[in-house]
Amino acid sequence: MQIFKVGGAVRDRLLGKPVTDIDWVVVGATTEEMLAKGYRPVGADFPVFLHPKSGEEYALARTERKSGRGYGGFTFHASPEVTLEEDLIRRDLTINAMAEDDQQNLTDPYHGQRDLEDRILRHVSPAFAEDPLRVLRVARFAARYAGLGFTVAPETLELMRQLSESGELEALTAERSWKEISRALMEDQPQVFIQVLRDCGALKVLMPEVDALFGVPQPEAHHPEIDTGLHTLSVLEQSALHKQPLTVRWACLLHDLGKGLTPEEEWPRHIAHEHTGLKLIKAVNERFKAPKDCQELALLVGKYHTHGHRALELKASTLLELLQSFDVYRRPQRFEEFIAACEMDARGRKGLEQRSYPQADYLRGAARVAREVAVQPLLEKGFKGPELGEALKRERLKALKIYKDAASA
Template sequence: MKVYLVGGAVRDSLLGLPVTEKDWVVVGATPEEMQANGFRPVGKDFPVFLHPDTQEEYALARTERKSGHGYGGFTFHAASDVSLEEDLIRRDLTINAMARSEGGEVVDPFSGKVDLKARLLRHVSPAFAEDPLRVLRVARFAARYHWLGFRVADDTLALMRQLSDSGELDYLVPERVWKETSRALMEPAPQVFFQVLHACGALEKLFPELAALDGVPQPQAHHPEVDTLVHQWLCLEMAATLKLPLTARYAVLCHDLGKAKTPQAEWPRHIAHEIRSARLSRALSKRLRVPRDAADTAALVAEYHTHCHRALELKPQTVWKLFKALDVIRRPERLEDFLGACEADARGRTGFEDRAYPQANYLRGAAQALQSVDVAALRAEGLEGPALGDAIEKARIQAITTFKQQELNP
């Protein structure tokens, strides 16, 4: 029985990056031997065990054979006679198909170290094209290691295009697409994930609302980059620069989807694109089964992001309308996600990257001013029901009015 460290831990250690998770492959063992040594079985499709002390995953070396559609359409075979190389050849990329022995020797049958040095994401074997999930995984790795200069190898991109054209992407379950997308959105260069999907034809299949933005023009005075899809890439890049949380980054992804539905006769203007964007955002979220908080925030950013950009010009009544839509009294944390996404939109434009965004602090201050409204005192006056509600709303609008006067006329 031999044990090897495999996958990401080997890759990242060779890149000089922190290793956060360790996966192990066991060659020459049976499930019975693993359990006899105290390992606890957890694998459903193939034998995976948790180490009795470290709780790290140890999988028996295995082979796989395509037996159906989608990423789950495989039959696995794990046995004591499966070699390490047979296990490694079924992996997606050469940089993920290396192993390290207990003695520290790196086992690299598919030239992963060469591709690490060349900064290439290259498939291990033609079997890559059997698993549609690998299209998303490679795009995610491209987003993760873009800062190091990695790119997808041309022949691998061709296989990804083959997968996109084959119809196999249709068999990916929504939850798995969202899982990969949510992880990609939190990578250092989230825009690269979608750019790679676009380059291989997968964006049109998985995110048609986003792909439809390609070539849609915007007013050059406000958007020097003109193309709406380019603007989208810049916004995602800015979202990462601002270190926004996932909820806000997903909102950035959805904020301008409605511009694809603008009649061409109205180009480059996009009148009422906000409402269309909110509708398309909800449709995308429903299809991908996005968690409710992220879906709701995305729809709100889509509908109200131009309110945020014009915050300094808005009447106090309109600011209160915005706050009510965001439910800032009960959900104050949502305001930060909203403001972060809107700032990423404002600064995600060519030449606008370093511009200040005072609207965010203005709205933070206006929201804080609402805390000065003494609801208990209004109740003490004997108000209740609709009358109390009206009085609270008037008091809150007055608080915003007072804040605005102090802010703009110090």
Template sequence: MQIYKVGGAVRDRLLGLPVADIDWVVVGATAAQMQAEGYRPVGEDFPVFLHPQTGEEYALARTERKSGQGYGGFTFFASPEVTLEEDLLRRDLTINAMAEDQHGTLTDPFHGQRDLQARILRHVSPAFAEDPLRVLRVARFAARYAPLGFHVAEETQALMRQLSESGELRALTAERSWKEISRALMEARPDVFVQTLRDCGALQELLPEVDALFGVPQPAQYHPEIDTGIHTLSVLRQCAEHRQPLSVRWACLLHDVGKGLTPESDWPRHIAHETRGLKLIRAVNQRCKAPRDCQELALLVGEYHTHGHRALELRPSTLLELLQRFDVYRRPQRFEEFIATCEMDARGRHGLEQRGYPQAAYLRGAATAARAVTVQPLLERGLQGAQLGEALTGERLKALKAYKENAGHM
């Protein structure tokens, strides 16, 4: 039995990056031997075992063969005869197909170290084109390592394009796709993830609503970058620079999809794109099975982001409706994320990335003013039911009128 450290742990050590998770491959062993050594089997699909002390995953060396459509369409063969090189051959990228033994000796049959130094993301073998999930994985690695200067090899892009055109991407389950998309959006350059998918035709297959934004113009006085797709990429880049959570990044990705429905005769204006985009946001949410918090924020941002930009001009009654819609009394964090999304949208414009966003402080102040209104005095007046609700709304409106007036004098 020989044990090797493989994949990301080897890659990141060679890049001088922190190593988070360690994957191990065991060559020359059977499942019975592993269990006799105290390793606990994980599931039935793969020959993977948990170490009795550390809980880390140890997988028997295996080969795989395409047997159907999609990510799950493979049969695996694990036996003591499978070599380390054969196991590494089934991996996606050369930089992920390296192994180290207990002495630190590197096994690198596909020149992953050379590609690390050249900053290239290159597939290991033509079998890459058998697994549609690899399109998303490569785009995610491109997003992660873009700050280090990595790019996708031309021949790998060609295979990604081949997969995109084959229809295989549609065979991916929503759960697998979302896992990659959500991880990619949290990488250092989520905009590179989207651009990489677009370059190989995968964005059109997976997120056609976002793909449709490229080439759609906006008024230059508000959007110096003009192109709505380019604007979306810029907003995502701002999200990463400002370390926004996943829900904000998801909402930013989808906030302008309504502009893809604007008739060309109306360009570059996009009247009512907010409400027009809601059906598209619902469709994407459902197709990707995004978590509930991401779904809710994306819909609210889609409908109200221009309210956020116009916050200082809003009438107190409109401001109150906005606060009620976000339920700022019970869900204050969601309103904070809305404000963050609006700010990223405003900063995601070429040349305006550093411009201040006074609307953020104004909206926070409005929420504080509305929340400061308490129900107790109204209860003491004997109000209840619908009367109590009306009176509470009236008091909050009064508070917002005072807030707006005071803000105007500051």
């Protein structure tokens, strides 16, 4: 029995990055031997075991063969005869197909270290094209390591293009897709993830609503970058630079989908794109079964982001409606995330990345004023039920008018 550290732990150590998760491969062992040493089996599909003390995962060396469609369409073979090189060749990228023993002696049959040095994301073998999830994984690694200068090898991008055209991507489950998408959006350069998916034709399959934004012009006065797709990438880039949470990044990706539906004869204007985009945002939300908080914020940002930009001009009554729509009294954090998404939208424009966004503090102030309206005096006046709600609304409107007048003075 020989035990090797494999995959990301080896890659990140060689890159000088912190090693968090460690995967281990066991060569020359049987299931019975693992059980006898106290390892605990995990699941029924893979020969994977938990270490009796550390709890880390140890997998028997295995080979795999394509047996059906999608991510799960494989049969696995694990036995003491499977070599380390045979186990490594089934992995996705050369930089993930290295192993080291307890003395840090490197086993690198597919030249992963060289590709690390050359900053190349390259597939290990033609079997790469058998797993559609790898399209998303490579795009995610591209987003993670773009800052270090990594790019996708042309031949790997070509395989990804073939996969995108094969119909295999449609076999991915919503859960597996969302896991990769959500992780990619939280990388340092999530816009690279979207760009790589577009470069290989996968964006058109997975998110045609986002792909449709590229080539759609916007008014140059507001959008010096003009192209709506490029604007979306820039907004996503800003969301990462400002360390926004997943909810905000997801909303940033989807906020302008309605512009993809604007008839060409109306370009570059996009009248009512906020309203027309809602059905598209809902469709993307449902396709990937995004978490409820991501779904809700994406719809609200899609519907109201132009309200955010025009906050200083809004009538007090419109401002109150906006606050009510977000339920700022019980869910203040959601409104704060809306403000963040609006600011990222404003900054995601060529040459305007450092612009100030006074609307943010103005909206925060309006929310604070509305929340500070006390209920108790109205209860003491005998208001209750629906009448109490209307009275509270009137008092909040009065407070917002005073706030607006003071801000305009």
